[in-house]
Amino acid sequence: MDTKRISSTLEQALSTQMNVELFQSHTYLSYGIWADDKGYGGIANFLMRHSQEEREHALKFMKYVLNRGGKPTVTGQSATPKDPQNMTDCFNLVFKHEVENTEKIYKLVDMAFEEKDWATWNFLQWFVKEQIEEETLAMDLIDKLKIAGGDQASDESLFTLDKTLGETPDEGELARNATSENP
Structure with a gap:
């Protein structure tokens, strides 16, 4: 008896997205390594946590396809992008990756x-x-860096930003959670 309850087209498309999420995970990991190498342990921690989150997204796609009777396909990964040139480039690339994923x-x-x-x-x-x-989280990164001074930020501002991002929650503030007391 055939128990597959997903079209071959969607099965393949969801498998492709699973691999996109794995690539995103590797990208965040590589950016985290770059940040750590530059001495930004908090930012590295933030990016590496997001690497893990992207891997979890890949697993959601994998499990869903399996639950629908399909079989996801893991493909080889492309090399991660080159290291960012600076923190502005890093955060802009994070935003770009998220928009492309959306x-x-x-x-x-x-x-x-x-x-x-x-x-x-x-x-x-x-x-x-x-x-x-x-x-939203990626835009917040860009905004926080701009407030700190962007590429001309002082060491003290970057130190504070690094510490703040190391402690930042993994979810962005969303409009649906806003109230009159907490806009």
Whole structure:
């Protein structure tokens, strides 16, 4: 008896996204190593925690495909991008990666909608929400660095930023959580 409850097209697309998430994990890891090498242990910790989070996203895709009777395919990974030139470049690249990932998630949502695969469409809504958080967090990184002085930040400002990011939660503040007491 065939127990597969996902189209081959979506099975392949979700497998591809699983591999994208693994690549994102490696990218965050490489940026974390770069930051640590530059002496920014807090920023490295922040980026490495996000590396782990991206790996967990990959596992969600893997498990979902398996739960629908499909078989995800792990592919070889491309080399991670070259090291950022500076902290501004690093945070801008993080934001760029998140926006690109959001676009990929939206394409998957469109595919599920077109196929009327409501289980997959529903599964992907978690990732839509997650990408809002990821983009917000990336924008916050850029903003915090600008406030610290950007590429001309003093050592003291960078030290404070490094310490702050080492202690920053992994989720961004979202509008849906705002209240009149806590905008």
